Amino acid sequence: MNSVPNVVLNNGVRIPQLGFGVFQVGDEETTDAVLTALEAGYRSIDTASAYRNENGVGRAIASSGLPRDELFITTKLWNDDQGYDSTLAAFDASLARLGLDRVDLYLIHWPTPARDRYLDTWRAMEKLLADGRTRSIGVSNFQPAQLQRLLDETEIVPAVNQVELHPGLQQEGLRDFHAQHGIATEAWSPLAQGALLQEEALTEIAGRHEKTPAQVVLRWHLQLGNIVIPKSVTPARIRENIDLFDFELSAGDMAAIATLDRGLRTGPDPDTFN
Template identity: 60%
Template sequence: MTFRSESSTVPSVVLNDGHVIPTLGFGVFQVADAEAFDVVSAALGAGYRSIDTAAIYGNEVEVGRAIRESGVPRDEIYVTTKLWNSEQGYDSTLRAFDESVSRLGLDYLDLYLIHWPVAQADRFVDTFRAFQTLKSQGRVGSIGVSNFTRDHLSRVMAETGEIPAVNQIELHPHLGQADLRAFHAENGITTEAWSPLGRGADLKDPVVVEIAEETGRTPAQVIIRWHLQLGNVVIPKSVTPSRIRENFDVFGFELTADQMHRVTALDQGTRIGPDPDVLTYGLDV
């Protein structure tokens, strides 16, 4: 299945709830609100039709304005945002959702994610129940999580009776997350990769550079293509218009099985971001 518009044809995957999500989206982590309008406008102009933000990023206002003023029909843009840690809990989640869609200036979300499990607070199950309420009200199409481990996912599924549609996790060549991806596959959870380029570090890996030379592509394009062929949804981020366009130009080539294996073999289990089992940032207990 594909997301189609006059300017974009991006392959999509079907989520476990029947909705579809473009396999390539655009992330706005660390994009200041002041530049978010121009950056998201450039991404939509390049053909991206999936925009991923979060309450904690502080840029929902201008991200939403760029979406509304893009000239692209709303139903052709897949919009994701995330609930921040301090807002977890049933009632506070419902309030936080209202605040996010108000800042975005949108009537509904395509995907809403719990940003981190922060299991120490023991609120993520009640938070997911609030997500289920929002979904039943038609205010969000799909509900999922971010940075959840196998144990966190198992508890959500057991106690709410619903499998999250998506788990957005740190995933790049130096952190392949093979075991967690396998668990996702067994349970029909779509894997979405944040920091898919390793915040730039993986672009310098000699193996990636070598494959870029072999394919006549950039290191970024090689890594994004690796994600897509693994079956990941991927949300690269850039604030440079030329790189925004370059990162989108990944559908005209394929990596060979050998090239895929060489990139996959780079996995060192090295995290750039926090460990989900211990992170408590933003937790108001």
């Protein structure tokens, strides 16, 4: 069994540094994929109301036989549900679909700056935290200016900011902001949907370590201190993505991967997506 280290969030809650994502996985297929991941040793599962597969995650949790306190479950609030009362209602709906009485991390999925509702949304999330319905609260796709506004105008510092992050989009400035304010960095699309896996720097490092380029990239994330949530529905790939703890990248390897940053986004721009 692979032993995944934990990251201690700013409120003392521990999150596994490696989790399992289910973006773009159908609800029925999600159940089997999550069960495969749990059998492989993953204990953190990341979903969202927008993925329309919270029911599938819930079925996997229920049938896994694992104690609830061994699992770390994340879900996210969709853009249309932002606002104080609507956030509370959307959270109730997510819990019902998951079949749970609490989650471990609840995130604002996008800042949607044109709507300008994320302050009221965050205050609702602070209430959910105070009521014990989620163990931690955070954001996703927030930029430094939006994070600073939360810090200035609300009570609780986000535990996590989950953002697109991979060797082609390394987000060094944003990661520095997180580090200064005690916000954990979590990477979605950690493999850039495979766009960089043929890069010579990665294939050369992979060959030397007798690992795949994908494993090298995931190991790079871990050594940077990122929380990472690779997604796959292929059982062999699910197992491969957690087989990261028997090798270590050298300083030279890390420096070579640092040269791959090119501002490559596979998803929307957070400043304009609403």
